[in-house]
Amino acid sequence: MAGKVTFDENRCKGCELCTTVCPVKIVIMDKDKINIKGYHPATVKEMDKCIACGSCARMCPDVVITVEKL
Amino acid sequence: MAGKVTFDENRCKGCELCTTVCPVKIVIMDKDKINIKGYHPATVKEMDKCIACGSCARMCPDVVITVEKL
């Protein structure tokens, strides 16, 4: 049931909505990065924990996230 | 309980509404007369039958009728 999420990083507006809905709490804001819009983009650090539930993508207002099931 | 009804004849538009509501059926159209508006005005022929119920006046859209109780 492992999943893979991909972020279209430069679309991200750093709103943090995706981080609140991940059941395994792996979506976080990347404070080390600033994208071309000037925001810290969202990212996933522990990808192996992803269960490919799609919640993060469904919550994102800016269609930043693609979710795949491995 | 006798009543008296007075018609401000030249206001009358001959619509006949008053004639339909008199409980004693004494309000009629005066086919012999034409008022300045060009209508046959309403009138009461048998005034002594009037019970001063006020229905004719309440039905009249043109405040033609005054009703008094004798």
Next chain:
Amino acid sequence: MAIVFQKTKGLTEKQTHYCPGCTHGIIHRLVAESLEELGLLDKAIGVAPVGCSVFAYDYFSCDMQEASHGRAPACATGIKRVHPDSAVFTYQGDGDLASIGAAEIVHAAMRGEKFTTIFVNNAIYGMTGGQMAPTTLIGQKATTAPLGRDENHAGMPLRVSEMLATIPKAVFVERVSVHDVPNIMKAKKAIKKAFEIQMKGLGFGIVEVLSTCSTNWGKTPVEALKWLKENMIPYYPIQNFRNPEEVK
């Protein structure tokens, strides 16, 4: 010798331009009598619409404004906000209130504007010669619905009172009719009550009055009363829809 009925001081001496038997005349009288009986003539300000009752400003003896088509509630809002102690009313037809003025009446109700609306529903545009109104019944002919109103094309008639009764600040909503004397008496009572509620500052009140238009219905005045009773009332039930607790 006692007066049982005489012309109210709420009406001027001016004779109306209405067609013979047009029940606008009755409704005018009921409003004027209510104002007189409540002692409000001296602080009443009425708003005439665009429609057959456009000349209402000539018929009511209180101060009057003539509003643009459909906007009487906005006009009345302006007046009432300036003179909060006045008795303000709008007098509007179904084209005026339910068609072009739909937003204005909904929002006056939403804000709970403290004025009274007399809504004369004759299921037709009288003044302009018999076009379809939002309230025209299914199958009823109108010059812009020459084969009768078709629900698939023009929808179902709008029940304004039912709709406005969903709005919290529309504290008094009642539908009445003037097709016979008992109903005329009931209509008067509702109108009077609406003004009382206004003066108590409770919110917005509207009385929908079913009315005839013999001319554009193509009927005699007497036939028109019958048509109203048999056709309008089944779709537009005579009923109180909202009453503020305080005045029940």
Next chain:
Amino acid sequence: MAIVFQKTKGLTEKQTHYCPGCTHGIIHRLVAESLEELGLLDKAIGVAPVGCSVFAYDYFSCDMQEASHGRAPACATGIKRVHPDSAVFTYQGDGDLASIGAAEIVHAAMRGEKFTTIFVNNAIYGMTGGQMAPTTLIGQKATTAPLGRDENHAGMPLRVSEMLATIPKAVFVERVSVHDVPNIMKAKKAIKKAFEIQMKGLGFGIVEVLSTCSTNWGKTPVEALKWLKENMIPYYPIQNFRNPEEVK
């Protein structure tokens, strides 16, 4: 490897101008996905409003018209009458639909226009900088209600779905929210159903979507979702108000 979620073809590549976390973006996506899934992208014509979603014409990949403020339902009426086999929708904010456009939405519903309205209720005028909307809650601050909405002055918030549900030809009326994932799924279902009902020609359908405006609410996007849940839903219950028998 299976795709669980990816961007729908119903949206263009254009990035939105919305503030971070604005749920307009989610609602756009739900509409676009619905159109794609129902195979309607090829015959859909959308109408963008005046409001924050004014640029919606750039974001949906189907044909689009930009309507004047509040008149999207009139515009959509014109379109749908010309192309009866199209899937026509309006996308409107609460200022647009419930304030200036109140008459247009009521009458589209009355006529039973066969299009779908997506009504984004964020209880504020977003685009113009946070003025009071008809849907602004009691006590909620807005730039034109600096001390919070006062019911005695500005009335009670308008419950649009409840009001429209009194209109016979408004065959589908449902209120949904997008403040969390389960509600987003429900919202999507309602939107899809509304389009299905349109394509069956059953009448007018509207989905009211509760939405956030973190910018003008003065909150972070995450706080805004919580505020919606705790403050809007109690007054605007999430509920189906009308459903045509045929699609129950």
Next chain:
Amino acid sequence: MTHQIIMAGFGGQGVMSMGKILVEAGLKEGKNVSWLPSYGPEMRGGTANCSVIISEEPVGAPTVTEATAAIVMNRPSLDKFEKDVIPGGDLLINSSLIDKKATRDDINVYYVPANEIANDMGSGKIANMVMLGAYLKITGAAKEDTIMEYIAEVFSGKKASVVPLNKEALKRGADCIK
């Protein structure tokens, strides 16, 4: 010759259709014509009127302010339009409903008891055709035959029975003019 006619009366007296019939006949005869009604809010019982022009030349203004003839069916119309007839013009008065006389002496005045004649014929509605008959006799603005041709076209089939009645009305009107 240009005929500029004002026709006026109560709503319901058929002044509008009287005008229409006349212009239809004029058109049939190859003349230039126009017909302009008064229009107003629905004030039933008010007066209605129309301006009719029949001319060899193209019609200028459709309004008639200098009438070669006026046909007045009721008292208010007489009061209103008597002044608009040009000197030497014709004024036709429905004497059944108007007890007043014309005041001018520079015009030709005709009194036609149109309603009496119509009632006498059993149809009060046809008073307008009586007046039209009188007018045609005076002015020859259109031929009676053309009028009847048009009327026969309009009332064909089932309604054809009214044709003779109209013809009779025109004639009885014409007969009033000596």
Next chain:
Amino acid sequence: MTHQIIMAGFGGQGVMSMGKILVEAGLKEGKNVSWLPSYGPEMRGGTANCSVIISEEPVGAPTVTEATAAIVMNRPSLDKFEKDVIPGGDLLINSSLIDKKATRDDINVYYVPANEIANDMGSGKIANMVMLGAYLKITGAAKEDTIMEYIAEVFSGKKASVVPLNKEALKRGADCIK
């Protein structure tokens, strides 16, 4: 001397208030001033800018198309406004966020690491005051004292604690200009 300044950056970088503070100070010094913001739909994250004029003479156009100075807080602003500086004018670049260099050589270019300085001072929000300090040092458009006088007025009472921070920011900005 007429100072015509463009200040530009992301929404939230305080370019609008930087401009307001400057014109308030100008007014205090008896100059003629104007402040004109850009305005647009709520596109957060977009760029905002304002045109500021401080002059001995009455202010003509409130728009600045020939800037005596431009203060750019982010990259898009540099790209947009570099061309509007008059030859011999000043361009102040927030080098913390802009890694690009100016392309023109007929103007005076200053690189101020405003965000770094501000962060260093413990308040990222004060980067605008750092830039303003640099600008004042270069142009003398207003006196630092007047600025501080105004700031002290605005942040009186409980908020007075931020006054020294602002003063420090102005100074650190000025120090960047050698």
Next chain:
Amino acid sequence: MAKELWKGNEAIAEAAIKAGCKYFFGYPITPQNEIPEYMALKLPQEGGCFLQAESEVAAINMVYGAAGAGARVMTSSSSPGISLKQEGISYIAGAELPCVIVNIVRGGPGLGSIQPAQSDYFQATKGGGHGDYRMIVLAPASVQEAVDLVQEAFDIADQYRNPVMVMGDGMIGQMMEPVEFVEIPKRQLPEKDWATTGLRGRKEHNVINSLYIEASQCDKHNEDLFAKYAKMEETEIRCEEYNLEGAEIVFAAYGTVARIVKNAIKSLEKEGIKAGLIRPITLWPFPKANFLKAADMPNVKAFLSVEMSMGQMVEDVELSVKGKKPVYFYGKAGGAIPTPKAIVEEAKKILGGAK
């Protein structure tokens, strides 16, 4: 086809149907009610759609939607109703949508009267709505001309993707005159490949819009619009010149007033005074050149604009004449109609003064 008597409003409606108008959105108002009423009866028979809108505002926005969807569409109203359409008209012009708008003008301002007037000239020609835009404004003087112009109005609208207004007064709408429906030669028209029909296989989505958020783009859009308007000014001006030769005074009048003026010209002729008439048929673009040419004629001493207004077209006459000859005005407003007699007197007064 032989000539038949038609009431102006009905003739206008029939002409529109003959021109392929399939959609009509309107709202009742005197004195144009016969247009929607005729449409209500006839459009469904032609497979078209008549809809009574909830208001004039809604009607013009339905027109916007239908025009954007590629249809031939019309609306009609009278003065107060046309005022309510101003925002919509500005949008339609801004989005470059073709449609026909009929205004059967009545007396104003406000509720005014319902009698014939020409007091919406400024509104129609200068732009009653906001922003810079233009409509072609056609002003028929007879029912026949109304019929001819309405038919062409749809083509003009489609050719330029622009709203076209047909402006008559209450008389044009209400009077009956003989009419012959002659088919107007159809123009070569561009395809409506910009219309929102649904993609139906098309690759790029079509967008109907008037928003240009960048000022420079909006400026450019205005420049483009005005380039189009310049083309209209080159090719679409219509005007009748009448009796100009040797005229001492030249009247300017349009619509039914021009006919009244012709009566006055005949009267003047009888009194030995030669008068001519320039009758703009397009109120915009205005036939400036015709007036300028007349102003250069040595026999012409003065111009007199006669209108059912307090003086509106007279400004365009003045602008055209460029100060070369004096320009006077005579008018009645609020539904009152100038009489030939009053016009004659006014002309004589001017010539007396000018001599």
Next chain:
Amino acid sequence: MAKELWKGNEAIAEAAIKAGCKYFFGYPITPQNEIPEYMALKLPQEGGCFLQAESEVAAINMVYGAAGAGARVMTSSSSPGISLKQEGISYIAGAELPCVIVNIVRGGPGLGSIQPAQSDYFQATKGGGHGDYRMIVLAPASVQEAVDLVQEAFDIADQYRNPVMVMGDGMIGQMMEPVEFVEIPKRQLPEKDWATTGLRGRKEHNVINSLYIEASQCDKHNEDLFAKYAKMEETEIRCEEYNLEGAEIVFAAYGTVARIVKNAIKSLEKEGIKAGLIRPITLWPFPKANFLKAADMPNVKAFLSVEMSMGQMVEDVELSVKGKKPVYFYGKAGGAIPTPKAIVEEAKKILGGAK
């Protein structure tokens, strides 16, 4: 009182309150939102009433009601919103009600842009609504002038029982400038004995109305209105003349554009070209005499009207100049702002050509 920095919109609102405005009915639209927002905060504190209407149409009709009830009342909006008010404005003018309407103009047509523009000139001065009517239109060029004019606008409105429009562009509304609130000398004003206050003992009922069903009465009403307008034209014209002496070219410009033109004049001066400016402050009534006088000055070779539009006021300049000197136009539209440089070039081009 010392000068303070005020944002134009807020200064306008404050000036209205200082002038005794107690009622405000409006609807949000950029770039004038600070006016209703300021009113929302401050009017209740002054015992007045701010109400956000459901639309611009409703707002103007609330103004109608409140003005008819005798109040000092104002509304404000921007271009598309003002278009929606046209019917209402015509009613207000027809019923002769005093009120102040602010238009902070933005680029059009249609949704256009939200940037500064002057493209509602025709609408404001010629009558965007139906029928013949006029408003006084005041066009401030600075925040200070806006403040002064707004204060007087209420008096003018009351004096003539007429709507008065204050027309600025987005710059006037958005910019901050130093302002001093100086009390404007109050006019001697007639009593509002016509207002609908409720009879309160009065014998005759008061009626607010614009309907004159008889054409002759409506004509008479128009005559009366125009007699009043003539009085306004006599007494209310305001205009700034700048640098006219010896000017080869005279600019016509109003509002903020006049300030840009002044910059251009200074640049021209540096190049040895003398240029002047006539700045109408009242757009209606238009300062025709000032232009005519300048046209008669031998040094003046040409006029150049500079506007943020495609050319609107230029027609009034032409009408004033009566063909005595050539009149040119330069403008930007849709929210674009003319630069001093472009104006200088345009002037030089004209003078080159005119020489």
